[in-house]
Amino acid sequence: MDTGEPKAKKIKLEKKKISQNALFGMGNPLLDICAVVDKDFLDKYTLKPNDQILAEDKHKAMFEEIVKKFAVEYRAGGATQNSMKVAQWMIQKPSKVATFFGCIGEDRFGEILKEKAQEAHVDAHYYEQSEEPTGTCAACITGDNRSLVANLAAANCYKKDKHLDLEENWKLVKKAKVYYIAGINLSVPVFPTQHASEPVKPLAQNHVLLKGQQQAVRLGAANVLLCERNYDLSYGTANECSGPASPKLQNNTLHLKSPCGVGEDGWLSLMGLPHGFFLTVSPESILKVAKHASENNKIFGINLSAPFICQAFKDSLLKVMPYVDVLFGNETEAATFAREQGFETEDIVEIAMKTQSLPKVNKKRQRIVVFTQGKECTVMTKGDKVETFPVLQIEESEIVDTNGAGDAFVGGFLSELVQDKPLEQCIRAGHYAANVIIRHVGCTLPEKPDFH
Known part of the structure; x- marks a missing residue:
């Protein structure tokens, strides 16, 4: 039966064996809780049908209530964890190629999150603490609408000295050959009062x-x-x-x-x-991993994550940048980064080249810069040139949810990079994974990929 998933061109390549824990991710984990709810539930918590907000005190009780009242579906979420899930899905075997570190609470939601990560065959090792509950994101579905409410909670509580520095955890870090760290990929549109003749698009x-x-x-x-x-x-x-x-x-x-x-x-x-990006949660953890990668000629990648990271946390970002081998971002993040760096250009190709040329500690690897542009071509530096790659075409009617596209692109890219595949194939894998994800609600995946 035709599932409508994109068909990738099959290329015969020599299969290389990949080891467990070869890919390492560290970030802010969330447990996604999805349920079809009624209007009374939305009204009780003053939610609009298509809200995307951070939980306030008045929303805290809704996460337990939605579980008690409705049939729910749980998923492991959060930007970096999503990318690790997608990478592992693309690789398939062996399991646990992807490792993930983050912080959760000592609670029922934390136990469920561990189960969901295990089901995704990701080797998740969480720092568990009792001060804050496990981070959650409730997806309240009514008809074709979906209202998202995120409670970051424990996701912001990661401690380097209590987790990353432990010998058993650092051994896992050392096993990896590719590293990736990002923030929470949470879009939160806030609707201004508007004139009826001037519809506002949430950006x-x-x-x-x-x-x-x-x-x-x-x-x-x-x-x-x-x-x-x-x-x-x-x-x-x-x-x-x-x-x-x-x-x-x-x-x-x-x-x-x-x-x-x-x-x-x-x-x-x-x-x-409030703070919701790993660069703002534990910059010392990022630097420790980044320095290890650089000193051992391994690949360290980060994501610009959001325009405000390039501004409000500019100093923290610049401390990490000399260790970055692969930098991901979208066109808006690239433009903001360029302004903050004084590049004096709005051309994304020039921005990519100037970003590649920033000081770098490990001279053995030339920095790779990858900027996505939604449905427009993806831009990537390769050597002293910049190449562009068209995305896979998709009918507008087939697009269900674009929220996880960026995470999926990175996951697809890393799944090939960790296997030492050519950069062009990394891009193709990223485009394929993103194309699959946007056909589904949230970061959900078919049983197996059709990418070769």
Whole structure:
């Protein structure tokens, strides 16, 4: 039966044996809890049908209630863990090629997360602590709509000295040949009041208000995400946002006065997020792994993860960058990184080349830079050149959920990289995995891949 999954061109290649724990990932794990719910449940927790938000105090009880009231499906989630899942799925055998470190709570959800990671054949070793519960993300489905509520909790509590430094865990790190670290890939659109004739498209973490973001950091929020109807809005409000009368912080929402006429009286509502990226959770852990990879001529990769990482945590990012062999990001993250580095260009090919040329500790490996652009061509540096690769075509009607596309691309790419395959094949594998993921809700996968 035709499943509608993309068919990849079959290429006959010599099969190389790959060892367990060859691929290592470290990040923020979440247990995804998916259920079909009713309108009363959404109303009780003041959720919109297509919300994507971080849990507030009023939402904390919903994670237990959704399990008691509805039939739920559990999945291991979080950006890096998703990438490890996809990589392991692409590789298939042996199991446990992919290793994952992160922090969970000593609770029932933590036990379920361990089971789900095991079902995905990922060798997950979690730091378990009792101060915070296991991070969760509830997907509340009503009809064709899906409301996401994430409670990061324990995901933000990883401790290097209590987990990474332990001999039995560090042995697993040393077994790996490829390393990858990212943040939580959580899009959180916040809908401003809008005129009926001006529909607003949620752009979430891909488009940020630069000056407003800096204000949010000063006011105690680590990030600002927004919905906007115009790409250039990101550059149009800098002066207004820096004015002393502009910012208002209410209920963890940063309100900024916009001169662009969006909403009543030109006010645009932007959400401030707490820390949710591993670079902000345990930078010392990242550096330890990065230095090990560099000193042993192994491959260390990171993801820019979100535009605000390139700004609010610029110093932490630059401390890691000299050790980076493979850098992933999307076009918006690349543009933000370029501005912060003073590259003085908006051309993504030039940005890729300039990023590749940044100082690097391990001179034996030239840095590889990979920038995805949604449905547009993926850009990758190779040697002293930049190559572009078209993505696999897909009918709009077949796209179900694009949230996991970035994680899946990285997972596909790494599944070939860890087997020493050519970079062109790594890109093809990334495109294939992303194409599969966007046909399903969440980071869910068929039983086996059809990629050769």
